[in-house]
Amino acid sequence: MSEYSMSESKVELERQLANVIENSRANADIAQKLFDIETQILSCKTSQELLHQLLTSIKDKFNLTGICLLLAEPTPISYLLSGNMQSSWHQENSRNIAIETLQKLHPERKPFLTDNIESIKTILPKNLIKYTKSAALTPLVIEDKLFGSLLFTDSNKNRFQPDLGTVHLEQLAVKVSLCLSNALIREQLEYMAHYDRLTGVANRRLMESSINEELIRQRRYNVPFSVLFIDCNKFKQINDTYGHDCGDKVLTYVATQLQELIRENDKCFRYAGDEFVITLASQNYQEALLACKRLTNFFQNNPMPYQNSHLPITISCGAAASDGKKTMEELLKQADEQLYMHKKAGIVI
Numbered sequence: 001m002s003e004y005s006m007s008e009s010k011v012e013l014e015r016q017l018a019n020v021i022e023n024s025r026a027n028a029d030i031a032q033k034l035f036d037i038e039t040q041i042l043s044c045k046t047s048q049e050l051l052h053q054l055l056t057s058i059k060d061k062f063n064l065t066g067i068c069l070l071l072a073e074p075t076p077i078s079y080l081l082s083g084n085m086q087s088s089w090h091q092e093n094s095r096n097i098a099i100e101t102l103q104k105l106h107p108e109r110k111p112f113l114t115d116n117i118e119s120i121k122t123i124l125p126k127n128l129i130k131y132t133k134s135a136a137l138t139p140l141v142i143e144d145k146l147f148g149s150l151l152f153t154d155s156n157k158n159r160f161q162p163d164l165g166t167v168h169l170e171q172l173a174v175k176v177s178l179c180l181s182n183a184l185i186r187e188q189l190e191y192m193a194h195y196d197r198l199t200g201v202a203n204r205r206l207m208e209s210s211i212n213e214e215l216i217r218q219r220r221y222n223v224p225f226s227v228l229f230i231d232c233n234k235f236k237q238i239n240d241t242y243g244h245d246c247g248d249k250v251l252t253y254v255a256t257q258l259q260e261l262i263r264e265n266d267k268c269f270r271y272a273g274d275e276f277v278i279t280l281a282s283q284n285y286q287e288a289l290l291a292c293k294r295l296t297n298f299f300q301n302n303p304m305p306y307q308n309s310h311l312p313i314t315i316s317c318g319a320a321a322s323d324g325k326k327t328m329e330e331l332l333k334q335a336d337e338q339l340y341m342h343k344k345a346g347i348v349i
Contacts, residue, residue, distance in 0.1 A: 199255035226288035
């Protein structure tokens with residue numbers, strides 16, 4: 001081999017070595033950024049907080065033009081993000097796409113990289129289309145079900161080339177899926193502990209906590225509050241006549257309407273069976289009686305839609321105002337006694 005050839009080989013070897021070192025440093029930098037992101041999301045207590053932290057951190061650390069969470073519709077996981085995507089921030093940074101479309105993007109549940117933006121234009125959020133020249137989609141899996149994808153976009157056409165390695169994106173997908181799964185399961189358990197699964201309203205355990213908080217507030221700041229005790233008239237007869245499925249629909253209908261009829265700072269709870277309790281913040285006894293009348297009148301005038309017809313549903317309602325001395329049990333008993341007094345006398349407040 002000539003001296004020139006040896007020199008040329010040496011230059012090529014040095015160039016290859018420099019590329020290896022550069023790639024190693026780049027990979028180490030990416031790994032450190034992913035580790036930082038993982039550390040941040042591990043400390044998140046809710047799925048909403050986790051997603052906010054995740055999307056913000058990834059966009060900032062990797063200097064992306066845009067980022068979005070794509071969610072399969074219909075969701076393959078019944079409890080997924082239920083009630084947790086209500087904030088304006090999450091609505092702006094997430095988008096629903098057809099489950100079939102998501103599966104085509106990730107047939108083997110691998111990241112998808114492209115600089116052919118026309119091919120994914122239909123799934124891009126409108127605010128990202130103008131500035132997107134390349135994109136990466138990273139699949140998210142919970143309970144072995146593909147439920148979403150993290151969409152990264154960039155104004156540089158060469159940022160996400162189809163032939164680039166995706167090992168870091170795959171690692172990120174696994175970690176995000178695990179963290180999100182843990183957060184969702186924790187939220188689901190907390191929900192089941194405090195909310196009635198049939199009607200969706202808070203349960204008796206949360207009611208006790210809420211009323212005790214109101215009692216403390218009243219004793220400390222002299223702020224009045226009242227409670228309403230409610231039950232569905234002839235509920236057993238409805239169950240016997242139309243069946244328990246209909247009875248469940250009645251309970252759900254009553255709970256839903258009650259929640260819509262009360263103010264934002266009032267609260268509705270399912271006490272037991274067909275009985276509900278409502279707490280009225282800063283309301284005295286006379287105001288509580290007016291609330292009773294308004295609620296009972298609504299159900300008298302609005303029968304429940306059922307099987308192409310309407311089923312008459314009425315409620316009985318009793319009220320009690322706290323004087324700061326009665327216990328929760330005494331307050332509920334007073335409201336319950338008034339309810340049955342009116343029910344027995346056939347009086348509608």
